[in-house]
Amino acid sequence: MDRYQVLVVDDEVEIREAISIYLRHENIDVVHAGDGLEAIQMLEEKTIHLIVLDVMMPKLDGIKTTLKIRDKQHIPIILLSAKSEDTDKIIGLQVGADDYVTKPFNPLELVARVKSQLRRYVKFEQYIKSEALHLRGLTLDKSAKQVCVDDRLIKLTPIEFRIVELLLTYAGRVFSIEEIYERVWNEPHYQSENTVAVHIRRIREKIELDPKNPTYIKVVWGIGYKMEK
Incomplete structure (x- = not known):
């Protein structure tokens, strides 16, 4: 400085x-x-x-x-x-x-x-x-367990935070629903599609300006989700 x-x-x-x-x-x-x-x-x-x-x-x-x-x-x-x-x-x-x-x-x-x-x-x-991850206006603070979008604090549940942390850490990489479930919930996936989809939808409602046209978390049809770079 x-x-x-x-x-x-x-x-x-x-x-x-x-x-x-x-x-x-x-x-x-x-x-x-x-x-x-x-x-x-x-x-x-x-x-x-x-x-x-x-x-x-x-x-x-x-x-x-x-x-x-x-x-x-x-x-x-x-x-x-x-x-x-x-x-x-x-x-x-x-x-x-x-x-x-x-x-x-x-x-x-x-x-x-x-x-x-x-x-x-x-x-x-x-x-x-x-200790922070950044992508455009999105910031994830690992130590404080906080997520901000354009300096606006977003209240996420622990599970939602871990999903964002996973996708943001490997921005651009596509994760299957099964892999997201196993990494975030730390247990084998079993009919986990709906569980993951519900959490992704809630995250989008919190971090996206238009959840129906997301700019951060993108779906890759037939494969899974990724954090768009």
């Missing part, structure tokens, strides 16, 4: 600008937001690798903003707050923050914490990519 981009969220312009100066000195790009609602909008428009987020803000405070971000993303969040009580730090970490810095803070210490979290994030992203 050539350049990181950090989102600094604070309702005090002076603090945002001061943090930005130090981060840019480390060749880190910075964008600003003045409150939580603006920050969430910014995340939808830009690629952000880490968030420095003030707790006490109007409209949407840092705790609620963290909760909303964690519903969709796992990027690192460092909370800033003038409060130094342990309970505030604990709440921040419990809702999903990765680190907590108390105001007033040493800018060099904050920069060091930002760089540390970015290194961890890059390693985590590399691991996730190695």
